[in-house]
Amino acid sequence: IDSKIQSKRFCQQELYFCFPNLHPTYIISIFATLATLLIIFGAIFIQQSNSLLYIENQFKINQSVEKTNSAIIYNPDEPIFVFYKLQQFHQNIRSYVQSLDFDFIGTTDVNQYVSDVIFCNDSTSKQPPCSLVSRTNPIYDIEVIVNGYNVLDESEIAWKFDQNYQVQFGQGFRDYYGSDWQKYAIWARFSAFPNAVKPIGSFQMSGDQVKIKVNKFNIGDNSLLPPNFDMNYFLIYAQTNVVGGAKENFALGVITIVCGIWCLIFVGIMVTYWATKGPMSLKYSE
Structure with a gap:
């Protein structure tokens, strides 16, 4: 057979051998x-x-408390962020804004300042922009103590987009809430999950112990509205990367x-x- 094949001018064995792609x-x-x-x-x-770093502590609403945690910091140059986490969290807008008309809620002028008195269900409270949902946020006064000093930095906690562009939270919203507008903007950002995590601030840790001091944490400034989260909450220290x-x-x-x-x-x-x-x-x- 080999002699017959060698006498052929063209045969399969004279082709270059190659592997198929697969x-x-x-x-x-x-x-x-x-x-x-x-x-x-x-x-x-x-x-x-x-x-x-990740530390999570549970507290109760309307409870003043101090909690000290010891931690080993592997990345001391990285900031430590502080969050509060709420359980059974819901932001059902209709249950909170039913007293207002949809023209006001869906206004296209985000810079509009509410100068006219608009009352809520109790007929005494003036309504700020961005619906009643911005008035159901928890009111808190929290300190992070490291080496005897409060090191919590509460600036620039809102989304970078909200800080740089006045699309959803315009000048009227910022003027109404003043220096605390970022706290309310964070709260007004809806969460699709039953556990909502909201930023409080950040700090640098120079030792191995950190103390969180909760002076105040309550359900908000409108007691007539039902709370939209559980009466327990968590405070979280966490470092992040990309x-x-x-x-x-x-x-x-x-x-x-x-x-x-x-x-x-x-x-x-x-x-x-x-x-x-x-x-x-x-x-x-x-």
Whole structure:
């Protein structure tokens, strides 16, 4: 047979040999490399989650309290953010603005200042812009004590977009609330989840102990409106990176490692199948 083939001017064996794009060698190499990278990055994310500070303390509404936490700071140069978290949180606008007409609620002039007296259900309280939802926020006075000093910085807590552009919270809203407008803007940003996390401020920690002092935390300045969150709340210290906080980094790390393990399982299946079946023989049968 070989002599007959060599006498031919053209035959399959004289063509250049090449691997198809889906050859098992390529597939196994690609998925093995991908699995290695995913597992490495997953381990990095989990390590980052361990180096980011996360402390959560639970308190009750209308309770003045002090709480001291000890913590090891792995990234002392990174700021520590303070949040409050509310459970059973809902912002059902209709239940809070039913006394107002929709022309006022949906005004297109965000810079409009409410100069005319607009009364709420109790007929005594003047209504600020952005609906009654901005008046159901908790009123708080919180200090973060490090080395005997209050180090909490409550500036620039609103979204960067809201700070730089007056789209939703215009000059009228800012004039009405004054220096506290960012607190109300944060509250007026709706949450789609039953657990809402809102920023309070940030601080730098220079020691290994931090004390939170809650002077006041109540349900807001309109007692006639029903509270739209549970009577327990949490205060959180947290450091963040590009991915997020400690929980986000840990979750992403676990997901990444699981994907890497699935890639390894696929590689094992491919290697087993290829070793069992083998490539198609290139020899001629007699």
